[in-house]
Amino acid sequence: MSISFFGMDMAISGLSANQKALEVTGHNVANLGTPGFSRQSAVMVSAATRRYGNWYVEMGTDIQQIRQIRHTFSDNIYRSENNNLGYWESRSKAIVDLQSILGEPIQKGFQVALNNFWDSFQELSKSPESLTVRALVKQRADSLANYLNQVGSQINKLQTDLNTEIKARIDEVNAITEKIAALNVKIMSAEAAGNLPNDYYDQRNELCDRLSKLVSVETWETRDGSMDILVGGYLLVSKGEQTKLVAAPNDDLSHFFTPMLQTRAGDIPINVGQGIIKGLLEARGEVSGAKNSYENGLPNTTSDITIAVDISSTGADNLAKIKANIATFVEDIKNRGLDYNFRLVTFGGSEAVTNTYFGKDTAAFLDAVSLLTTDAGTGNNFEDVIDAIESNNYPADVNKYLLVFTDESIDGDGTVADNDTVTSYINRLNKAGITVSVATDPVYHDEGDTGESGWNKIAEKTGGKTYDIENATDLKEFMVKLSADINSDVNMKMTTISEDLNIISTVRKQLNALINIMAREVNYLHLSGKTLRGEDGGLFFEPMEPTFPISLGNIKVSDALKDLNNIAASTTDANGDNQIALAIAGLRNKNLITGNKKVLSLDTYYQNIILEIGNKGYEAANLTESYQHLVNQADANRQSVMGVSLDEEMTNMIKYKFAYNANARFIDVVNQMLETIMYRMGVQ
Numbered sequence: 001m002s003i004s005f006f007g008m009d010m011a012i013s014g015l016s017a018n019q020k021a022l023e024v025t026g027h028n029v030a031n032l033g034t035p036g037f038s039r040q041s042a043v044m045v046s047a048a049t050r051r052y053g054n055w056y057v058e059m060g061t062d063i064q065q066i067r068q069i070r071h072t073f074s075d076n077i078y079r080s081e082n083n084n085l086g087y088w089e090s091r092s093k094a095i096v097d098l099q100s101i102l103g104e105p106i107q108k109g110f111q112v113a114l115n116n117f118w119d120s121f122q123e124l125s126k127s128p129e130s131l132t133v134r135a136l137v138k139q140r141a142d143s144l145a146n147y148l149n150q151v152g153s154q155i156n157k158l159q160t161d162l163n164t165e166i167k168a169r170i171d172e173v174n175a176i177t178e179k180i181a182a183l184n185v186k187i188m189s190a191e192a193a194g195n196l197p198n199d200y201y202d203q204r205n206e207l208c209d210r211l212s213k214l215v216s217v218e219t220w221e222t223r224d225g226s227m228d229i230l231v232g233g234y235l236l237v238s239k240g241e242q243t244k245l246v247a248a249p250n251d252d253l254s255h256f257f258t259p260m261l262q263t264r265a266g267d268i269p270i271n272v273g274q275g276i277i278k279g280l281l282e283a284r285g286e287v288s289g290a291k292n293s294y295e296n297g298l299p300n301t302t303s304d305i306t307i308a309v310d311i312s313s314t315g316a317d318n319l320a321k322i323k324a325n326i327a328t329f330v331e332d333i334k335n336r337g338l339d340y341n342f343r344l345v346t347f348g349g350s351e352a353v354t355n356t357y358f359g360k361d362t363a364a365f366l367d368a369v370s371l372l373t374t375d376a377g378t379g380n381n382f383e384d385v386i387d388a389i390e391s392n393n394y395p396a397d398v399n400k401y402l403l404v405f406t407d408e409s410i411d412g413d414g415t416v417a418d419n420d421t422v423t424s425y426i427n428r429l430n431k432a433g434i435t436v437s438v439a440t441d442p443v444y445h446d447e448g449d450t451g452e453s454g455w456n457k458i459a460e461k462t463g464g465k466t467y468d469i470e471n472a473t474d475l476k477e478f479m480v481k482l483s484a485d486i487n488s489d490v491n492m493k494m495t496t497i498s499e500d501l502n503i504i505s506t507v508r509k510q511l512n513a514l515i516n517i518m519a520r521e522v523n524y525l526h527l528s529g530k531t532l533r534g535e536d537g538g539l540f541f542e543p544m545e546p547t548f549p550i551s552l553g554n555i556k557v558s559d560a561l562k563d564l565n566n567i568a569a570s571t572t573d574a575n576g577d578n579q580i581a582l583a584i585a586g587l588r589n590k591n592l593i594t595g596n597k598k599v600l601s602l603d604t605y606y607q608n609i610i611l612e613i614g615n616k617g618y619e620a621a622n623l624t625e626s627y628q629h630l631v632n633q634a635d636a637n638r639q640s641v642m643g644v645s646l647d648e649e650m651t652n653m654i655k656y657k658f659a660y661n662a663n664a665r666f667i668d669v670v671n672q673m674l675e676t677i678m679y680r681m682g683v684q
Contacts, residue, residue, distance in 0.1 A: 008670050013060030014663035017044050020063050021656040028644045036206030038070045038642040039649075040198050068198040074638035075205065079212035081634050083275045085627040086213035090279025092620035094162060094503055099617060101154045104610045110151065110511075111606060113144045114518075118588040125581035128569035129532065135564055141557045145541070148515055152553025159504050162284040166257050167247040169214055169277050173259075174244045176211045177229060177236045180204055184226040185240040191225040216273025232271040234261050245270065249289075256289030285505025292548065294397050297508030299494055299516035299549045302339040303486060304398045306434075307369070308385050310406035312348035313376045318407050318439070318469055325475040326369045330362050332483035335527045337520035338490060339549065343392070344368050347385050348412060350377020355388040381411040383421075386428055399490055402429075403482060404438045405469065409448030410455065422453045426461040435489060437464035437482070442471070463489065488594055491517050495593045495605060503616065510609045512551040518602050519550040521587055529568030529580035537568025537580070 021042035031037040043066075047059035103109035120133075120140040127133050183204045190197040204227060211217050211229070218230040222239075229237035236243050248267050250258035259277060260267035272278055287295035294300045309315075309322060333340050342365040346354045358365040385404070394400060410425075411417040417425070429436055438455040445466045446454040459466045465485060472478040494513035497506055519541040529537040539558045543550045560566050570577030593600040600608070 010060035011663045011666040013047055017061045017063050018656045018660040025649050025653050029649050032644045036202050038068045038202050039644045041067045043067050069642055071641045078634040081630040082213045083216055085631050086276035087274040087279040088620055088624040090276050091283055092624045094283030095617040095620055097158055113147045116140045117144045118585050121581050121585040124569050125578040128578045131564050134567050145555045145557055148555050149553050159284050162280050163256055166280045170245050170247045170259050173214050176207050177242050180207050180237050181240050181242040187225040214277055215275045251288035254289040282501045283503045285502040287505045296505050297512045299512045299551050301549050302398045304341045304400045306343040306402045308345040308404045310348035311346050311375050313374050315407040316374045318405050321475050322405055323370055325479045327366055328476045329479040329483055332480050336487045336524050347380050349375025353380050353384045353388045400434045401486055402434050402436045406440050409444050416449050416452045429462045435464045436462040439467040439469040442468045491593055514605055516550050522584055525580055525583045526568050530570050530573045531568050532565040534573030
């Protein structure tokens with residue numbers, strides 16, 4: 001009869017299984033403080049039953065796998081909330097930095113410097129001949145300009161720092177995806193050998209957690225154990241392959257970075273979703289970083305002004321008025337500090353429409369107007385004017401204006417422009433971005449020929465106005481009114497910022513618009529005044545870099561004002577005349593920003609800027625706090641599943657220890673039984 005050792009085999013399997021379980025428990029305890037560690041559990045199953053002859057023998061226990069305790073759904077929730085937290089943290093930090101630069105409302109910020117400037121002119125109005133008060137005006141103006149240049153420099157640095165951080169974060173994404181790709185190779189190799197590399201899984205998941213804060217990430221685990229990483233619909237990691245992001249310029253001549261996907265065919269745009277990088281992009285501004293970029297806040301004072309003159313015989317009186325007073329219009333445009341270009345269009349005669357570009361050559365423009373003569377023919381109409389100006393090669397982003405001088409209806413050649421025709425005119429003008437104003441007899445304002453709309457319809461629908469040139473008593477004042485309305489429209493367009501999520505670029509646009517309008521309005525009044533010596537006043541503020549308009553970091557008090565006598569406080573050289581000083585002091589409360597449902601003074605507009613920054617800061621801080629709570633809650637939920645509990649591990653340790661001891665005792669008993677059978681049975 002054979003001796004069976006099956007009992008010994010069962011006990012040995014129990015010893016081995018419980019020893020491994022104790023090792024797993026010790027591994028869990030050792031990694032109690034390891035970030036990203038997921039507790040592991042030894043899964044025991046009954047060993048496969050063996051057949052020996054007619055006998056089926058149980059073989060004890062086996063370790064089926066060392067299972068990692070982790071909940072994928074909890075991971076996804078955590079990463080989603082972590083992504084939102086990264087986005088709002090970036091925005092909140094940028095707004096806090098911006099608020100520190102502006103120093104409002106507690107510190108001495110722009111509002112204090114501006115108030116001191118207005119107050120100095122108020123004092124000058126009391127003693128316009130006083131050199132002491134003039135020195136105060138100069139000192140306050142210098143302080144204002146120095147403060148604005150300092151703020152401009154600080155905002156530039158903040159924007160540059162954010163741009164640098166964007167590149168650093170893109171590099172961090174690449175470093176993370178490179179590590180994930182390397183881990184994928186190790187994991188696939190281990191799984192191919194029949195192992196479960198749980199610690200590699202933990203390292204990979206921790207990297208995914210960090211990546212989720214940077215960009216919106218999707219993860220897909222494949223059957224071979226690797227993990228695919230998708231961002232914006234593109235694979236950044238597939239098995240052991242990595243596709244990198246690059247920090248590329250976002251526009252020609254721009255030094256601002258934007259994330260692009262590096263491919264063999266070239267870099268392509270990628271949507272990184274929410275996260276730290278998106279928050280940084282919006283905080284800096286998703287705009288061109290070129291030096292002369294209107295998107296990034298350069299004040300757009302460029303005005304392309306087309307004067308369209310009806311030279312038909314019916315407009316003879318108007319033509320005479322224009323020729324006699326057009327110089328006043330040109331001079332006033334210059335004095336308002338607009339960056340102008342002039343064009344001259346003639347229509348209504350027997351000849352074809354003329355369309356001449358003069359640019360900044362005002363002398364040539366005025367000469368061309370002075371040479372205009374009437375023409376008895378009626379060979380063309382307003383549609384021909386539109387055809388002509390549509391063909392113009394306008395500079396990018398220029399403000400385009402068309403001033404029509406006529407004494408006829410819309411189509412003055414006798415053809416009735418019905419509603420459909422007028423609507424088509426309006427659509428074409430709006431598509432070209434041209435604001436149309438018309439100076440004509442008021443009988444053509446509301447209605448034209450029978451069945452025809454008046455000029456008001458075209459003017460209103462394109463953002464312009466109609467004027468009564470027939471009954472204008474003071475033609476010079478009329479021309480100044482035309483210039484003032486163009487200036488007002490430029491101011492409105494500069495201060496009307498489209499709704500977006502950009503922070504610094506938007507605030508820069510608003511502040512630059514405010515500063516530019518303030519400086520140009522002060523200059524306009526100062527140019528119209530007289531110095532103490534009775535000379536014409538000059539510019540009060542100037543750009544430090546003349547090729548760019550006055551803005552943050554590009555403003556100074558005119559060098560001519562180092563001589564305090566050159567400060568213009570009066571309209572004449574009479575003693576005690578303080579009209580200019582009073583007018584400049586009155587700019588504080590004058591409604592200079594009108595249009596787009598806004599009628600605001602400079603002070604009110606600035607207060608709105610600060611209020612908007614405060615609201616954005618409050619929103620970002622609140623949402624950062626809220627998402628931090630959600631991230632903490634999501635992490636607590638998943639830690640309740642994956643986290644190591646000392647109480648639970650000690651319980652398991654005791655359980656496995658007793659099981660190990662029981663199996664050891666079982667082996668001892670079997671050993672004694674076999675010893676008795678082998679050495680004592682049959683002994684006399």
